[in-house]
């Protein structure tokens with residue numbers, strides 16, 4: 001794959017300028033839902049066929065991502081004028097949900113990729129380099145990975161240690177990336193970094209490096225409890241590029257307006273899909289048990305009721321958060337407000353807790369058949385996968401960070417607030 005974007009030879013016609021806002025993941029979907037949904041279902045069918053092997057071998061879900069490329073799902077949220085389909089955030093989260101029902105790793109990879117796309121669509125508007133990248137991304141159905149976690153700082157996304165070094169128009173970055181999911185399989189990495197060696201740790205930029213721009217030296221492998229197919233190994237990332245590859249907006253804005261809310265929405269879509277798949281298995285188990293007992297429900301049936309109830313709550317939580325994001329999406333001030341930021345952070349905490357509770361209830365409904373790793377009613381893979389959700393940016397860290405904001409604001413006087 002030829003990786004560089006040559007601004008001298010590339011055609012710039014049709015590339016929107018900063019004054020012509022691009023449609024994309026920031027606005028409500030304009031696609032006929034059936035078309036995207038049926039393509040997502042095709043990919044989900046492929047993902048489901050390989051999910052057990054992907055989990056067992058802790059390998060990249062190559063077949064599912066190839067199918068997503070064949071169905072042209074990688075660039076759906078990119079504006080039409082750049083070759084995408086202008087899909088909205090709800091469309092994207094629905095795809096994450098469909099994939100999550102089939103293979104958690106495929107869904108999470110798609111969710112992380114789409115989060116990077118959302119950042120590029122919104123914050124790359126003023127940059128010809130990033131506009132061309134988006135166009136190329138559609139043409140080549142490229143896959144982008146993410147690097148935010150670094151060294152010993154865990155999920156502290158809003159501080160970076162490694163800094164961009166500049167020499168004339170060239171930049172270099174070297175970072176100890178604790179985790180880069182599907183780093184080895186990606187066509188590019190979108191990474192946070194300190195703006196310069198003199199900058200404070202919170203003075204960050206977001207930069208895109210394409211495969212030809214970097215080397216990845218493996219530091220640690222990925223033999224994890226769940227989400228094994230995300231292949232989230234650690235790497236020493238050494239990258240070089242040009243100044244233009246840095247997004248023209250500082251990372252604090254990108255994080256507040258796009259990275260955090262879109263990540264939380266897309267991840268939650270994937271988690272809701274995993275939870276729905278577990279409930280589906282539990283329902284099948286209870287049905288079969290009832291058939292064997294002349295219609296009498298097994299004692300574990302109440303856990304199915306509980307699983308179904310928490311799945312309903314989870315689904316409406318995601319739907320409510322999507323609506324909130326869509327309402328605020330065109331207003332940077334609304335997106336950056338304390339209320340919105342607190343809401344979207346707590347949404348992640350609640351969604352992950354509900355997803356874990358749902359899968360746990362589904363397992364209890366199936367009893368031993370759910371606890372086993374084999375058999376048609378096993379909930380083992382779903383449980384291992386969903387246990388990643390509270391630690392993927394630790395819920396404790398989020399709760400601690402929004403602690404001060406909890407002191408602000410009063411008690412709503414109406415249920416319609």
Ligand SMILES: Cc1cc2nc3c(=O)[nH]c(=O)nc-3n(C[C@H](O)[C@H](O)[C@H](O)COP(=O)(O)OP(=O)(O)OC[C@H]3O[C@@H](n4cnc5c(N)ncnc54)[C@H](O)[C@@H]3O)c2cc1C
Nearest residue numbers: 146147148149154155179180181227391393394396397400
């Ligand atoms: C499946 C998966 C895929 C991932 N993919 C990527 C990726 O592609 N790129 C990437 O950059 N990162 C990725 N991550 C990393 C993720 O985003 C987080 O950075 C990481 O999970 C946090 O790791 P940690 O728990 O060691 O760190 P920490 O956040 O430091 O947490 C460590 C411990 O400290 C506790 N803790 C932390 N802060 C506080 C606090 N303020 N108050 C109380 N307790 C606290 C936590 O509860 C936890 O017990 C991935 C993680 C997972 C699970």
